[in-house]
Amino acid sequence: MADAAITVEGARKRYGKKDALDGLDLTVARGTVHAVLGPNGAGKTTLVRILATLLRADAGRIEVAGHDVAAEAYAVRLRIGLLGQHAALDEELGGPQNLEMFGRLHHLGARRARARAGELLARFELADTGRKPVSAYSGGMRRRLDLAASLITEPEVLFLDEPTTGLDPRGRAEVWDSVRSLVGGGTTVLLTTQYLEEADQLADRISVVDAGRVVADGTADELKAATGGDRVDVVLRDAGQLGAAVALLPLTGVRVDPDRRLLSAPVTDRMAALSGVVRALEEAGLEAEDVALRRPTLDEVFLHLTDRPKEAV
Amino acid sequence: MSTSTVPHPNPVSHALTDSWTMTRRELARWARQPVAVAVNLVFPVMLLLMFGYLVGGGRGVGGEYVDYLVPGMLALTMAFGLEGTMIAVTQDLNKGVVDRFRSLPMANGAVLVGRSAADMLQSALGLTVLIGVGYALGWRAHGGPGAFLGAVGLLLLFRFAMLWIGIFLALVAGKPELVQAVQILVWPVGFLSNAFATPDSMPGWLGAVVQWNPMSQTATAVRDLFGGPGGESGHVWTAVAWPLALLVVFFPLAVGRFARLSK
Numbered sequence: 001m002a003d004a005a006i007t008v009e010g011a012r013k014r015y016g017k018k019d020a021l022d023g024l025d026l027t028v029a030r031g032t033v034h035a036v037l038g039p040n041g042a043g044k045t046t047l048v049r050i051l052a053t054l055l056r057a058d059a060g061r062i063e064v065a066g067h068d069v070a071a072e073a074y075a076v077r078l079r080i081g082l083l084g085q086h087a088a089l090d091e092e093l094g095g096p097q098n099l100e101m102f103g104r105l106h107h108l109g110a111r112r113a114r115a116r117a118g119e120l121l122a123r124f125e126l127a128d129t130g131r132k133p134v135s136a137y138s139g140g141m142r143r144r145l146d147l148a149a150s151l152i153t154e155p156e157v158l159f160l161d162e163p164t165t166g167l168d169p170r171g172r173a174e175v176w177d178s179v180r181s182l183v184g185g186g187t188t189v190l191l192t193t194q195y196l197e198e199a200d201q202l203a204d205r206i207s208v209v210d211a212g213r214v215v216a217d218g219t220a221d222e223l224k225a226a227t228g229g230d231r232v233d234v235v236l237r238d239a240g241q242l243g244a245a246v247a248l249l250p251l252t253g254v255r256v257d258p259d260r261r262l263l264s265a266p267v268t269d270r271m272a273a274l275s276g277v278v279r280a281l282e283e284a285g286l287e288a289e290d291v292a293l294r295r296p297t298l299d300e301v302f303l304h305l306t307d308r309p310k311e312a313v
Numbered sequence: 314m315s316t317s318t319v320p321h322p323n324p325v326s327h328a329l330t331d332s333w334t335m336t337r338r339e340l341a342r343w344a345r346q347p348v349a350v351a352v353n354l355v356f357p358v359m360l361l362l363m364f365g366y367l368v369g370g371g372r373g374v375g376g377e378y379v380d381y382l383v384p385g386m387l388a389l390t391m392a393f394g395l396e397g398t399m400i401a402v403t404q405d406l407n408k409g410v411v412d413r414f415r416s417l418p419m420a421n422g423a424v425l426v427g428r429s430a431a432d433m434l435q436s437a438l439g440l441t442v443l444i445g446v447g448y449a450l451g452w453r454a455h456g457g458p459g460a461f462l463g464a465v466g467l468l469l470l471f472r473f474a475m476l477w478i479g480i481f482l483a484l485v486a487g488k489p490e491l492v493q494a495v496q497i498l499v500w501p502v503g504f505l506s507n508a509f510a511t512p513d514s515m516p517g518w519l520g521a522v523v524q525w526n527p528m529s530q531t532a533t534a535v536r537d538l539f540g541g542p543g544g545e546s547g548h549v550w551t552a553v554a555w556p557l558a559l560l561v562v563f564f565p566l567a568v569g570r571f572a573r574l575s576k
Contacts (some may be wrong), residue, residue, distance in 0.1 A: 008374030052416045092342045096339050104334045107327065107421040133345060151414065290350040 004063075005030040005157050005188035006051065011060035013046050013212075020046040021057065022212035022261035028205075033179075033189040035203035037196060039302070043212040044192035045085060048161045051190065052082045059212055065156045081158040085165065087142050088149065091135040095126050095145050098134065102149050121147040124178065140171030145179055158182065160191040164198060176201055196220075196301060208305060215305050227296050227304040234263045234281070235290040248284055250276045267293070328420035335427020343435075348380050349570040353397065353435065354381045357390040359411045361443065364509055365450060367549075376542025384464070384539055385508035388532040390439055391472040392503050398432050398479030403492050406483065425571060435484035440465060442511065442520050455540030471531040473489045474556035477563040482571035507532055511543060527555035 006028035013021040020043045028034040036044050049055040051064055053073040062069045065079040068237045082088070089098050093139050096117050101111025121127045124144040134142060143163065150158060160179065179202055182189065199206045201221040205275040208216040208223065216223060224230070231250070236242060246254050251265035251273070267273035270293050281288050296304075343350050355450050365382055403410050405424075454461050482495060505522055507529040512520035523529055534552035537544030 049412075054412055054415055054575060076417055077416060080416065082413065082416045083410050084412050086412075088409040090338060090342070090410055091408065092345050093338070097341055101334060101338055102413070102417065105331060105414070105417045105423075107330070107418070297364035 003027060003030050005032075005065060006034075006190060007061065007063045008047070008051075009061040011047070011050065011062055012058045013043075013050065013055070014058055019212050020048070021060075022210070023070065024060075024213050026207055026214060028188060030188050032204040033183055033191060033202055034191065036192045036209055037191075037194070037199045037206050037301075039194060042209045044162055044209060046212075047209075048082075048159050048190070048192055049083075052159050053077055054078060054082075065309070078153075080157040081152070081155035083143075083147050083160045084156070085149045085161050085164055087134070087146045089134050089142065089146055090133060092133055094131045095121060095129045095135060095137075095148075097131075099149060099152065102152050106152050108152070114220075115269045116152060120151060124148045129211035137309065138171070139165045139167050140174045143167060143175050144178060145177070146292050151182075154185070156192065157186060160189060162192055162194065162242065165194070172198075179270055196297065200295070208301065210302070210305070216301075218278035225295060227301045230267050230270055230293055230295055231264055231300070232267050232277055232291050233262060233290070233294060234277060234288055236261045236263075237287040237289055241286050244284070245286055249280050261289075266296075324420065328423060328426075329504070331423035332426035335423045336430040339427060339431030340434075343431075350435075351482045357393070357439060357443050358446050359394070360389070361386045361446060377451070379447070379450050379452045380539070380541035381511075381536065381543045382509065383443070383450070383452040384541065384543075385506075385532050386447075387440060387443055387468050388471065388535060389434060389503050389506070389527050390443060390473055390506045390530070391468050392506075392528050393499055394436050394439075394472050395475040395479040395482075396434065396492075396499055397435070398428065398435065398476050399486075399495055400481035400492055401426060401432075403481050403487060403489060406487050407489065411574075421572070422568070423555055425480060425567070428480065429473070432476050433469065433473065436469065440468060452541075456538050459509060459530040460538040460540070462547070464535040466534075467534055469532055469572040470553065470556045474527075474559040474563070477560060477567050481563045481567040481570060484567060484574075502526070507543065527559065530555050533572070563568065 004027050006026065008024055008026040011021045011024045011026075012019065015065075022043075024043065024047060026034075026036075026047075036047065038044050046055065050057045050062060051069060053076050056070055064076045067075040067079070069076050069269075090101070093101070099117035099120055100110075100113045103116050104110065108116060108246050118127075121129070126141060126148070127147055129137070129141070134145060137145065143201065147160075147163070163179070164175050167175065176198075179189065179191070189202075191202060192250060193201070203220065205217070205219055206223055207214045216226065218226070234245065234249070236245060239258050242256050242258060242261065245263060246256060249265075251263075251267070254263050254265040256263050274291065274293055277291055283290070361382065364386070365379060411424065415421075454464075456464070483492070484491070486495070505519075506526045507523055512523045512529070515523060530548055530551040533543065533545050533547040535544075536542065537546055537548060
């Protein structure tokens with residue numbers, strides 16, 4: 001694709017006897033947000049580290065912003081930002097000190113580095129942190145500073161490796177807001193995540209990876225449709241009535257979980273299915289504790305795409 | 314799609330400014346942790362006082378024990394610097410900040426240059442403090458200013474060799490548990506030297522090991538240059554040769570390891 005910000009063809013990386021990447025292909029269009037979705041050990045971090053020039057692939061054609069990551073690492077580094085899984089900050093120093101240091105290492109010069117640090121601190125609501133060391137920051141603040149540090153030069157391509165793993169819901173919302181504010185500025189974002197919801201919230205397109213290769217690719221809606229789309233969950237008061245409910249509800253492909261008194265089924269027309277279920281329960285006099293529509297979980301996407309459950313996370 | 318290789322615009326000036334930025338980073342960290350810096354400076358002073366007064370010595374050193382002990386402690390402090398280097402490099406590697414440095418368009422070696430510049434500065438400061446305390450205890454250098462500077466040079470050269478061994482070990486081991494192992498192991502290595510006692514006072518085989526310890530070579534040469542007991546002329550060259558030999562081995566190993574982080 002001529003207008004690709006990231007091109008990966010047949011990327012391989014082997015650690016010992018394990019293939020971290022097993023012929024992975026990926027194309028990300030300029031100016032889009034692309035999510036790489038998969039469980040632990042699928043090869044997501046290996047992919048990001050190769051794209052960010054931290055790791056060399058064993059084989060494959062890999063280009064970022066039009067430059068080969070191995071042969072032209074310097075050109076790639078001029079054009080990328082990286083938010084890794086672990087905060088890549090000097091924990092002893094304060095936020096401004098960190099950003100100024102990274103600005104100098106981008107060769108902005110002392111004055112521009114200081115000015116840029118000030119802009120980014122204000123933009124990520126960290127302007128009043130002063131000399132407080134990063135080690136005293138909350139998880140969300142640290143992530144925001146880390147993100148600011150990866151945006152020193154307004155990169156063409158930004159890599160976010162599981163940006164919200166380990167954050168509480170508030171921290172997660174903060175990071176999502178920050179990522180959304182980047183979109184539209186022309187930056188291409190490649191995001192890895194274990195959460196379908198996160199990919200759904202942030203990404204234009206999603207690649208599902210498993211065992212070092214892409215097993216599915218598309219928009220969130222396309223993937224969900226392929227997986228069977230939305231689901232309806234019904235929790236009954238009495239587990240003994242589950243069998244009767246399965247027989248009379250207007251649903252197909254029902255899965256039953258007696259321990260949770262739960263039955264779950266894929267639906268196509270959300271509202272018709274919901275009202276149909278509620279009406280059928282009322283007519284039969286079955287008492288339900290909860291009836292809910294929901295999106296498929298990553299486990300279900302996996303089960304569908306790979307015919308095996310997602311490994312324990 | 315461009316396939317031309319983009320050259321590094323000005324490699325030398327980038328390498329210099331990046332190294333300076335990385336050195337400044339370490340200095341800024343010191344300013345944040347004055348207590349840790351002070352503890353580092355006070356620790357060898359404590360050892361000096363302990364061996365000078367508590368343990369008491371002078372096992373036939375042929376002169377004032379303090380004149381024997383102070384140069385030994387200076388060399389030991391340089392040897393123990395290996396630990397500090399290893400801890401700092403290990404912490405950086407495990408924090409992810411090295412990943413950020415490596416993803417920036419900066420000179421690759423600046424991370425290691427900044428580390429060595431800061432550690433050498435800290436060691437020079439440590440030498441100054443220890444020499445000051447030694448002076449207060451009655452130790453004197455008798456060799457004149459040229460010999461004095463030569464002695465300091467030998468000590469710093471030895472520290473420089475320890476520094477690159479420390480960087481190499483951190484890059485190979487890279488785990489806090491292994492740092493602990495090295496922290497324990499530097500003690501016997503440091504003590505299997507002539508820092509506190511002459512090899513003559515030890516059993517033959519131990520004396521031989523101690524004689525060969527590179528740290529002993531530095532200590533003996535420094536004693537000679539300070540004009541104190543335990544000095545032997547002719548050791549200056551071995552005190553230069555040993556650290557250089559260690560550097561010839563460990564400098565390329567450390568640089569190679571750093572480059573292989575991408576493997």
